[in-house]
Amino acid sequence: MDKNMNILVVDDFSTMRRIVKNLLTEIGFNNIVEADDGKTALPILEGGGIDFLVTDWNMPGMPGIDLLKAVRADPKLSSLPVLMVTAEAKREQIMEAAQAGVNGYVVKPFTADTLKEKVDKVFERLEG
Amino acid sequence: MQNATNAAVSCDTALSENLKQAKALVRHLEAGDIDQADLVINELCVSRENGIFQDLGKLTRELHETINDIGSEARLQDIMHNEMPDAKHNLNHVIELTEDAANQTLTAIENSSPLLDNLSERATYLQRLLQGHMKKLTKNNELSFIEEELEGFLDKVNTDIKHINKDMNTILMAQGYQDLSGQIIQRVSKMVQDVEHNLIAILKVNSYSSNDNKVTDDSKNRTGYGPAVPGIKNDDVMNSQDDVDDLLSTLGF
Known part of the structure; x- marks a missing residue:
């Protein structure tokens, strides 16, 4: 896992973005950019250079599940690892995200350990 | 009680009428008089339909009255x-307050964390320095107590910083409440807005059907509507001085 990778954190609540950013910094990642919903995230992703996407589900404008589907549909972005961090916890939703090709799914409220563990797992699977 | 008796009487009348029609129908059918039988069947249908229309009329009237009552x-x-606009405003304010509090907490954590890291690094550096150099200096036993004190203190600094970092992490994660409570409040706020829209729709239905209970806007009454505009139907607007005078006279002028 390259600690210099560029990570995009997408959440409509600035508080949650800061929390996730702090946790990622603690794990050792330092190149983190933020967006407040799918609509603002997509141009950043299309601009290139993002190596890992951490996104919420429930956001105004463009929800995380649509962002995930847009990423998978774009040939340039389709292999981008995506971790969902969300309060949406319905069975069908998690299944939908899985079918759409999410790499990990963290349900809010979560602990620092859970986030670290899931981030590790995403990259273990990709590298393994 | 009177209503119930009336209803029973009208029910009895309808029954005996139906019975009469049924007997006539059997008679016509037995006689093979299809035309007459059809006539009776039609009569029966019409009386049934009239009942339905009467019930529908009654329901419509009741609904209309209920809507009028709601509007007035x-x-x-x-x-x-x-209260509805206030409720939305209040809920948004709660989101802002919790967001401010959470952001202040996060800023405090972000400011303190590097200070703690720095302290921890300095303590570790001093520990190493102590092990490497102080041993030589404290061959003189009179100073060895300082070395023990210092070593003990630096150990404590490092273990305490670990504890503080753990607690800071708990504080950091706890700020997630702002996101979760905010999402819930946003949903309630959306519901208040939907209820408000539905209420307005009901009151609009009422204002079309009844001029007496038209929704008036207090602030507009105070600041004024401006001159009446031709072509815009407004039954609340007086058309002439006579109308104004008439109205005033009903008020005792």
């Missing part, structure tokens, strides 16, 4: 014009 209810007007 002062409490409901107050809820719609003042």
Whole structure:
């Protein structure tokens, strides 16, 4: 896992973005950019250079599940690892995200350990 | 009680009428008089349809009256014009307050964390320095107590910083409440807005059907509507001085 990778954190609540950013910094990642919903995230992703996407589900404008589907549909972005961090916890939703090709799914409220563990797992699977 | 008796009487009349028609129908059918039988069947159908139309009319009237009552209810007007917008405003304010508090907490954590890291690094550096150099200096036993004190202190600094970092992490994660409570409040706020829209729709239905209970906007009454505009139907607007005088006279002028 390259600690210099560029990570995009997408959440409509600035508080949650800061929390996730702090946790990622603690794990050792330092190149983190933020967006407040799918609509603002997509141009950043299309601009290139993002190596890992951490996104919420429930956001105004463009929800995380649509962002995930847009990423998978774009040939340039389709292999981008995506971790969902969300309060949406319905069975069908998690299944939908899985079918759409999410790499990990963290349900809010979560602990620092859970986030670290899931981030590790995403990259273990990709590298393994 | 009187109504119930009336209903029973009208029910009995309808029954005996139906019985008469049924007997006539059997008679016509037995006689093979299809035309007459059809006539009786039609009569039966018409009487049944009339009942349905009467019931529908009654229901419509009741619904209309209920809607009128809702519209003229002062409490409901107050809820719609003042309390609903206030509720949305209040809920948004709660989101802002919790967001401010959470952000202040996060800023404090972000400021303190590097200070703690720095302290921890300095303590570790001093520990190493102590092990490497102090041993030589404290061959003189009179100073060895300082070395023990220092070593003990630096150990404590490092273990305490670990504890503090753990607690800071708990504080950091706890700020997630702002996101979760905010999402819930946003949903309630959306619901208040939907209820408000539905209420307005009901009151609009009422204002089309009854001019007496037209929704009035208190602030507009105060600041004024401007001159009446031709082509815009407004039954509340007086068309002439006579109308104004008539109205005033009913008020005792």
